[in-house]
Amino acid sequence: xxxxxxxxSRVICKSGTSVKIECRSLDFQATTMFWYRxxxxxxxMLMATSNEGSxxxxxxxxxxxxxxxxxxxxxxxxxTVTSAHPEDSSxxxxxxxxxxxxxxxxxxxxxxxxxx
Amino acid sequence: AQSVTQLDSQVPVFEEAPVExxxxxxxxxxxxxxxxxxxxxxxxxxxxxxxxxxxLVESIxxxxxxxxKSQTSFHLRKxxxxxSDTAEYYCAVSHQGAQKLVFGQGxxxxxxx
Numbered sequence: 001x002x003x004x005x006x007x008x009s010r011v012i013c014k015s016g017t018s019v020k021i022e023c024r025s026l027d028f029q030a031t032t033m034f035w036y037r038x039x040x041x042x043x044x045m046l047m048a049t050s051n052e053g054s055x056x057x058x059x060x061x062x063x064x065x066x067x068x069x070x071x072x073x074x075x076x077x078x079x080t081v082t083s084a085h086p087e088d089s090s091x092x093x094x095x096x097x098x099x100x101x102x103x104x105x106x107x108x109x110x111x112x113x114x115x116x
Numbered sequence: 117a118q119s120v121t122q123l124d125s126q127v128p129v130f131e132e133a134p135v136e137x138x139x140x141x142x143x144x145x146x147x148x149x150x151x152x153x154x155x156x157x158x159x160x161x162x163x164x165x166x167x168x169x170x171x172l173v174e175s176i177x178x179x180x181x182x183x184x185k186s187q188t189s190f191h192l193r194k195x196x197x198x199x200s201d202t203a204e205y206y207c208a209v210s211h212q213g214a215q216k217l218v219f220g221q222g223x224x225x226x227x228x229x
Contacts, residue, residue: 004159032215043206043219044160093159101213102148102167107160 002028004096006108013084014116021079021111023094029074030096034105035067038091050077084115118143118209120220128226131199137192137223139181139207149190150208150217151181160206166190167212177201202227 003026013019023033032051036044048064050056050071058064066088068080077096081088091112095105123138141147151163164175171183181192190207207220 034215034217043221046216046218049216095160097215101210101215102165103215104162104165105215105217106162107152109157109159 002026002096002098002104002106004030004094004106004108006094006111008111009109010112010114012114012116015085016083018080018082019084019113021081021092021094021113023077023079023096023108025075025096025098025106028096028098028106030077030098031074031100032097033071033077034095034097035069035077035079036093036095038093038110044093047079081113084113086115089113089115118147118211118218120207120209120218122205122207122220122223124223125221126224126226128228129197130228132196134195135193135197135201135225137205137207137225139190139192139220141188141190141207141209143188143209143211146212148210148212149181149183150210151175151179151190151192152206152208152219154204154206154222156203163192163205197225197227199227199229201225 005024007022035047047062048056048058056069071077093110095107119142121140129135149166152160153163154160164173166183174180179194208217
């Protein structure tokens with residue numbers, strides 16, 4: 001089946017620093033990638049949708065200047081949390097889709113971010 | 117806007133017993149419906165989905181879900197569960213014509229021997 005990887009799986013950083021998370025589709029080309037955030041015992045909340053070569057579309061309430069998304073190729077998207085603060089600590093999950101509406105999203109294993 | 121409600125946060129059942137995980141959605145437009153499963157320490161995987169056609173959809177590991185438009189439901193069922201079915205199950209909805217998924221809160225299925 002289609003595989004999506006995320007790196008790193010876990011990261012601890014100091015408040016005020018920036019952290020980059022990579023999401024790769026390993027065996028298919030992803031026309032669209034999605035970034036989610038999941039708080040403990042809660043559901044996945046979509047943060048943004050990115051299409052290769054164009055600007056990401058952010059959900060309401062998500063600060064685009066804080067959560068920078070780059071989708072430079074059909075197999076790689078990155079999420080950079082800029083000037084991270086403790087409230088940004090969370091589980092970040094990406095997914096990738098090879099097609100359009102109704103197409104399956106393939107999820108990465110997630111990245112646990114802890115900001116001290 | 118769509119929303120998804122999974123009525124049960126946890127469902128404990130005995131091995132080989134039947135199980136139903138409930139999912140209701142709200143939407144003003146036609147939808148696609150999905151069930152994703154997350155096994156311990158793994159990413160979400162698609163279990164099954166309804167796009168159109170037969171309202172009863174099945175997965176390869178014995179789960180099935182039925183789209184009920186009048187009740188706006190997409191409940192997941194399995195007639196006999198196995199220990200390996202222990203996981204978190206998420207119901208999700210998207211507009212027809214859109215890729216964005218809205219997830220329910222998840223249901224933790226625990227199988228007791």
